[in-house]
Amino acid sequence: MAASAGPEIERLISLLSKLPGLGPRSARRSALALLKKREALLLPLADAMSQAAARVKTCGTCGALDTQDPCAVCSDPARDTSLICVVEEVGALWAMERAGAFRGRYHVLGGLLSALDGVGPDALRIGQLVGRVSGGEVKEVVLALPATVDGQTTAHYLADALAGTGVAVTMLARGVPVGGELDWLDDGTIAQAMRARRPA
Amino acid sequence: MAASAGPEIERLISLLSKLPGLGPRSARRSALALLKKREALLLPLADAMSQAAARVKTCGTCGALDTQDPCAVCSDPARDTSLICVVEEVGALWAMERAGAFRGRYHVLGGLLSALDGVGPDALRIGQLVGRVSGGEVKEVVLALPATVDGQTTAHYLADALAGTGVAVTMLARGVPVGGELDWLDDGTIAQAMRARRPA
Numbered sequence: 001m002a003a004s005a006g007p008e009i010e011r012l013i014s015l016l017s018k019l020p021g022l023g024p025r026s027a028r029r030s031a032l033a034l035l036k037k038r039e040a041l042l043l044p045l046a047d048a049m050s051q052a053a054a055r056v057k058t059c060g061t062c063g064a065l066d067t068q069d070p071c072a073v074c075s076d077p078a079r080d081t082s083l084i085c086v087v088e089e090v091g092a093l094w095a096m097e098r099a100g101a102f103r104g105r106y107h108v109l110g111g112l113l114s115a116l117d118g119v120g121p122d123a124l125r126i127g128q129l130v131g132r133v134s135g136g137e138v139k140e141v142v143l144a145l146p147a148t149v150d151g152q153t154t155a156h157y158l159a160d161a162l163a164g165t166g167v168a169v170t171m172l173a174r175g176v177p178v179g180g181e182l183d184w185l186d187d188g189t190i191a192q193a194m195r196a197r198r199p200a
Numbered sequence: 201m202a203a204s205a206g207p208e209i210e211r212l213i214s215l216l217s218k219l220p221g222l223g224p225r226s227a228r229r230s231a232l233a234l235l236k237k238r239e240a241l242l243l244p245l246a247d248a249m250s251q252a253a254a255r256v257k258t259c260g261t262c263g264a265l266d267t268q269d270p271c272a273v274c275s276d277p278a279r280d281t282s283l284i285c286v287v288e289e290v291g292a293l294w295a296m297e298r299a300g301a302f303r304g305r306y307h308v309l310g311g312l313l314s315a316l317d318g319v320g321p322d323a324l325r326i327g328q329l330v331g332r333v334s335g336g337e338v339k340e341v342v343l344a345l346p347a348t349v350d351g352q353t354t355a356h357y358l359a360d361a362l363a364g365t366g367v368a369v370t371m372l373a374r375g376v377p378v379g380g381e382l383d384w385l386d387d388g389t390i391a392q393a394m395r396a397r398r399p400a
Binding site for chain 1: 212230247289
């Protein structure tokens with residue numbers, strides 16, 4: 001940091017550098033950009049942060065972030081209440097909504113089971129999921145978890161936990177992503193796409 | 201953006217994505233990280249931004265950003281008042297201070313002359329620089345401007361503008377950067393380092 005900048009600037013840079021994707025250098029650039037655009041960026045961003053801190057809460061039903069509880073998805077009567085899509089984090093929920101391919105409701109786990117990181121079932125919102133499914137209205141649970149070791153471990157655990165409820169448990173298809181050149185794909189994806197091949 | 205997130209979250213993401221180095225995707229990740237660490241990050245950052253907006257000002261002498269005017273460098277009696285280092289922006293001033301290789305004072309131009317972008321001499325703090333130098337106390341002006349076309353155009357213009365004042369005008373040395381492998385350096389740098397070679 002610059003010894004010549006005041007403590008306010010140092011504090012701003014140090015907090016900005018804790019954002020994902022910003023290191024010390026880009027945090028300095030961001031701080032300068034903010035101080036240059038005081039009216040257009042710095043003050044509105046400070047206000048947006050205070051507003052978000054004060055008003056955004058976690059949905060008590062699905063675990064999403066919204067200014068209302070239940071969240072907009074959970075309280076939308078047009079949503080199919082017989083479908084629940086299980087995601088790791090709110091970011092995955094947003095990605096799913098941007099894709100616009102799912103019209104049911106969500107359940108945010110809050111993480112993945114991980115033996116390495118010591119994350120057990122009690123640290124995730126698994127009990128709440130089983131509770132929601134046991135209500136009887138839900139017909140299918142779609143596991144939209146990452147195709148990683150932890151993601152698949154969690155998917156298996158959830159499938160077991162939901163086995164007694166009589167609900168259908170499905171997961172996202174694996175295969176070649178849209179625009180994916182075979183030449184650039186990893187072997188695992190190609191092998192899975194081959195195993196899951198279907199009539200053209 | 202996620203249609204399901206409240207307007208507060210949308211606004212936060214949209215403002216974050218205007219920071220240099222953050223695109224829409226990393227702005228979403230940052231917004232999520234902020235909302236997850238409300239007490240540790242979101243509220244302190246909002247406060248740091250309000251504080252910075254309220255207290256950081258531009259030094260009337262050199263153009264640096266600080267909470268005091270004149271800034272800490274300009275008001276430091278231990279600094280050599282016969283030396284002025286001219287930089288493009290405050291970020292370059294901070295980089296120079298981190299290097300700790302200069303004990304004089306600074307002059308922030310606020311940009312570079314650019315025919316393409318239509319930046320003329322009146323848009324920069326060139327008049328103030330000539331005014332400071334004309335005081336008689338300054339013996340040398342070091343031009344620490346980028347080794348780009350605009351940087352060099354500006355350096356030539358400043359050397360001309362300062363020619364009548366009798367002050368020595370110098371510029372940073374060009375050559376191989378510390379740790380620089382010749383194999384990875386561009387031809388221009390190698391050529392300049394060769395022309396400026398010196399006894400070993």
